[in-house]
Amino acid sequence: METTAPLIASSQDATAVANQETMLTPRFYTTDYAKMNKMDMSSVRAEWDKLMLEFEGDNNHDHFQRTPEFSSEIRDLPPALRQEFLDFLVSSVTSEFSGCVLYKEMEKQFTNPDLKLAMGYMARDEARHAGFINMSLRDFGVAVDLGFLKRAKKYTFFRPKFILYATYLSEKIGYARYISIFRQLERHPEHRFHPIFKWFERWCNDEFRHGEVLALMMRSDPKLLSGVNKLWIRFFLIAVYGTMYVRDHNRQELHTALGLDSTKYDFEVFDITSQIARQVFPIELDVEQPKFRAGLERLRLIGVASDAAQKQGGVIGKLKGAGLAIAAATTFARLYVLPTKRNQIPPQVLMVPTW
Numbered sequence: 001m002e003t004t005a006p007l008i009a010s011s012q013d014a015t016a017v018a019n020q021e022t023m024l025t026p027r028f029y030t031t032d033y034a035k036m037n038k039m040d041m042s043s044v045r046a047e048w049d050k051l052m053l054e055f056e057g058d059n060n061h062d063h064f065q066r067t068p069e070f071s072s073e074i075r076d077l078p079p080a081l082r083q084e085f086l087d088f089l090v091s092s093v094t095s096e097f098s099g100c101v102l103y104k105e106m107e108k109q110f111t112n113p114d115l116k117l118a119m120g121y122m123a124r125d126e127a128r129h130a131g132f133i134n135m136s137l138r139d140f141g142v143a144v145d146l147g148f149l150k151r152a153k154k155y156t157f158f159r160p161k162f163i164l165y166a167t168y169l170s171e172k173i174g175y176a177r178y179i180s181i182f183r184q185l186e187r188h189p190e191h192r193f194h195p196i197f198k199w200f201e202r203w204c205n206d207e208f209r210h211g212e213v214l215a216l217m218m219r220s221d222p223k224l225l226s227g228v229n230k231l232w233i234r235f236f237l238i239a240v241y242g243t244m245y246v247r248d249h250n251r252q253e254l255h256t257a258l259g260l261d262s263t264k265y266d267f268e269v270f271d272i273t274s275q276i277a278r279q280v281f282p283i284e285l286d287v288e289q290p291k292f293r294a295g296l297e298r299l300r301l302i303g304v305a306s307d308a309a310q311k312q313g314g315v316i317g318k319l320k321g322a323g324l325a326i327a328a329a330t331t332f333a334r335l336y337v338l339p340t341k342r343n344q345i346p347p348q349v350l351m352v353p354t355w
Helices: 011-018 042-057 068-072 079-109 112-141 148-153 159-186 195-219 229-248 251-258 260-276 290-312 312-334
Strands: 028-030 155-156 284-287 340-342
Touching: 011 079, 011 148, 028 079, 028 159, 028 260, 042 112, 068 079, 068 195, 079 112, 079 148, 079 251, 148 159, 155 340, 159 195, 229 260, 229 284, 229 290, 229 312, 251 260, 251 284, 251 312, 260 284, 290 312
Parallel strands: 028 155
Antiparallel strands: 284 340
């Protein structure tokens, strides 16, 4: 588990970081498209059609336009803050582009008219997001080569239900992350050191809407939310929350500049995500219990030690790394067996982003 981001000083550096495969970096996914194509939206038809009308309306078609502010954006950031901000933008563009590639491939592979339509809309949105972030990276001279990334990055195969769990959480936690930063900078505009943060509110509403598509897909098949699949839902919740916690605590300079405390910010995001996920998941993590918080902190410390072992290298470094990998797996297992909260899934799926 790496904890120190590589130096980003050129487009080649940014593309190399985006192309990395670590526990903390966004991945590209593929799945069994034929199996997913068989999903039937009939049981959620009314809400599905309502949501598709929202996508057709495309209320963000004019949102991702750069203003004169970007031509005078601050480029002489302190070195540590600059690197963490660039790492944040590279991670964000990789995540957005990952969604674009996945949804575009689904649109191409699907013959199911409901799913084909939805994936086309979602790919459209993610392409805008990725392009908008990359323009800000280009201002710093470190734009990611997205064409190369699509060809070169390793693709991870996930079964359809795993794609649904993982992408749903990615979209909803993405909303929670962006809206939390936006609200913080609404209260404290003096911390807004780059204009891109002003775009976060309407931008993250796209993420929220994407999550609604995935929620309806899961709700269309009750088996995905019952029985042994509850165990898989728990796994993905812990994996997503744990990854975010470790990654965000590597960005202390960024969060300080935004007037945020990394731990408080993360648990605010977890709380918002948990509230939203009640629309579809029958369980939620008890993120307030001390053992859960201690487990995440333990993962963070293991990550720091793992990074030091990797830098040390040699036989000793490798042995330390192997031991720390076992410690990380053990800590994850302990988090996994902590009690969860039961949730009564509501009859209505669709929600309004009110945070």
